[in-house]
Amino acid sequence: MKYNLKVWRQKNSKSEGKLVDYTIDSINPDMSFLEMLDVLNDNLVRKGEDPIAFDHDCREGICGMCSLHISGRAHGPQHAATTCQLYMRSFKDGGTIYIEPWRAKSFPVIKDLVTDRSAFDRIIAAGGFVSVNTGQAQDANNLPIEQAHAEKAMDAAACIGCGACVAACPNSAAMLFVSAKISQLALLPQGGPERNIRAINMVNQMDAEGFGNCTNIGACEAECPKEIKLTNIARMNREYLLASLINE
């Protein structure tokens, strides 16, 4: 199969970027999208050109490192899949594919398709944990947790921190990501004691990082590879509101 690619090239965070045309053929439909890029890079290196930088690591949809905006969709056309889980059979032979980095003020481009998502780490550092030092824990089964709650917490905990929700949102809001962590810990008794302070600190950090506001568009949920639900945002808003009242 053959494709026309329009790929965002940008030397570093300070320079301007632009879309550059490439064509690639003899692509096997069972190749993954990133393997297609490997092949393109291999061609570029052999021609003495600069290969395209893109983030990736596990290549099985769990590390959250890969991050491409593909023909207008975060992680490409397939529902509930990361870029590394996309296969070329989902793309029409002879078609044109646009490949761009996550676009958001809080995720500046480092090079080509690679962005800086450290804002997410700082949000977690503001409160996305339970404050329990090593060695302080009681026996695990002393704290039974209703199975349904544990399952719901797990649904939220499945977030891989990829940032597709931000990239998909016209406001570059990070609500889905932040709410997933807040929900996970709000649904579990372990998260109880820090519930209020967590909601306040994480939301404040999210604002400080320059992420936008939620206007209920739902693009984040639609593009999230781990199917994190919008209801988490509702839960986060409630947590935040309650916490603000208590703080009054």
Add this chain to the structure above:
Amino acid sequence: MSTLNSKIPEGPLAEKWSNYKEHAKLVNPANKRKLEVIVVGTGLAGAAAAASLAELGYSVKAFCFQDSPRRAHSIAAQGGINAAKNYKNDGDSVFRLFYDTIKGGDFRAREGNVYRLADVSRNIIDQCVAQGVPFARDYGGLLDNRSFGGSQVSRTFYARGQTGQQLLLGAYGALERQIGLGNVQMYSRHEMVEVVTIEGKARGIIARNLITGELERYFGHAVLLCTGGYGNVFFLSTNAMGSNATAVWKAHKKGAYFGNPCFTQIHPTCIPVTGDYQSKLTLMSESLRNDGRVWVPKSKEDAKAIREGKKTAADIKEDDRDYYLERKYPSFGNLCPRDIASRAAKEACDDGRGIVPSGLGVFLDFADSIKRLGIDVVKARYGELFPMYQNITNEDPLKTPMKIYPAVHYTMGGLWVDYELMTTVPGLYCLGEANFSDHGANRLGASALMQGLADGYFVIPYTVGNYLSTEIFVKPIPTDHPAFVEAENDAKERAEKLINTKGKKTVDDFHKELGKIMWEKCGMARTAEGLTEARKQLQQLRKEFWSDVNVPGTLNEFNPEFDKASRVADFLELGELMVIDALNRNESCGGHFREEYQEGGEAKRDDENYRYVAAWEFKGVEADPVLHKEELVFENIQLQVRSYK
């Protein structure tokens, strides 16, 4: 020169660790703040260590090459984590987990270490639950367990098929908390490229800032390497693309002995290789063998017809199928250990009965389970795995059997460490998959997560204190010290040589070639002849690499091709050591199978001559390494033939 003293504490097995803890030297809180610890790697082992040490009050610097500590390769672990909680009341105990681990490792691990691992396994679950790790629970709200990897008790804790992710996110949360509190300085997108030693002690590292390309110097009173396994020597493996051996290899070259480098684990259930563009192999969880039956056709003709697409699995009648694991190992059947299942698949394929076009693949069939349990039960059990398989291969395992083949998965070998997890370089520690310590010649399923977290949360906080208590008078050494300058220069020279070679072959050309040699000659089955040949080929390949590799771009920019080249350069040297070690070990044990040493097709261990850890000392890239032996003493376990028949 350092001698091999494993420093196993005195006393009965069950009391060694408490004896150690009771007598370990302590550092007072005011001094802890003045002591700096470098933690390289923030997977389960590193994140747990960095967080725990910062909680104690040490001043920690942590490094990882990904853009966030949350992305370490530990995140990909699916199946679960073992712990001797005996919540199921099915007869589990610390001793039983200890025993299973030693036996599973084919009697090539240290009793003292493994017992401690089994012991602290229980604290790990408590700690993780307290952090909010959403483990699976039963209807009563208590923790659920499953049996994993053929173990006779249910001791595996899990969070759906994402156990590694949830454990890592727990440790990452603890780490981020300490970062937020200012107790840990985090350096993401940084790759350690040199260890700095001063007067024989580890005193810091040189790291490459992967964004700017700059080499940076960092001081530490102690350095902890928690950098994961080196399976990517084989090019194709289930490891993440970036997993590498650079940190441990650089430490090895600075005096840290390398333990049992040839012990690698080949996992039986991975998706077979389909083309040479492939960048990595995907693991299909071992749990599938609970309900799947492994088979190939009895006749080569049928197999050939399937390979050529003239027949499908459904065309092969029940009587014409060879369920070879059930045939060869009637008591364990499809659940026999990984090394055995892998070798059996290779044997069937070498016999011309493989069922994928390359000839290297066997069936894993769920038809009987679907008949027995109903399609809904099977679907629910393997919820995420079936769609994942279907997405990759475009085939539905509910309708037609899966196709699987073994792939490189884990490295039991690693830097030699003593009971305190210290390498042969004082002040240099090694944790997690990067060390050699607990799994002997074969690792049991769900035991790597356990070991990483045991090392990081529960062992190192005690053992590093024992060392640092003697370091409290050492003032931080300024990084313009000649040892730092020299180490940086070494790294710089090497980097310049790499980037300036501007040859004709790409980094991947060399990596693939290396992988092919290792897989064919130092993979599932090894011979003296093949290994001898492999060593020559590797030396040749290394020469070629340094004269003909083409690394694009420059050194002072974000340059992933350069990062890759620098890792492959180290793999090329480590590969040779693996081959040397495999050649030295004239026996078959665990994942190490030497064709010359077998009995009736089964591995033949030689306890008389090889009941030791091979710890190799570096003497120069072109020189022969020197072998040091750590005899393994078994006082609490009877050595026996590991039979699963």
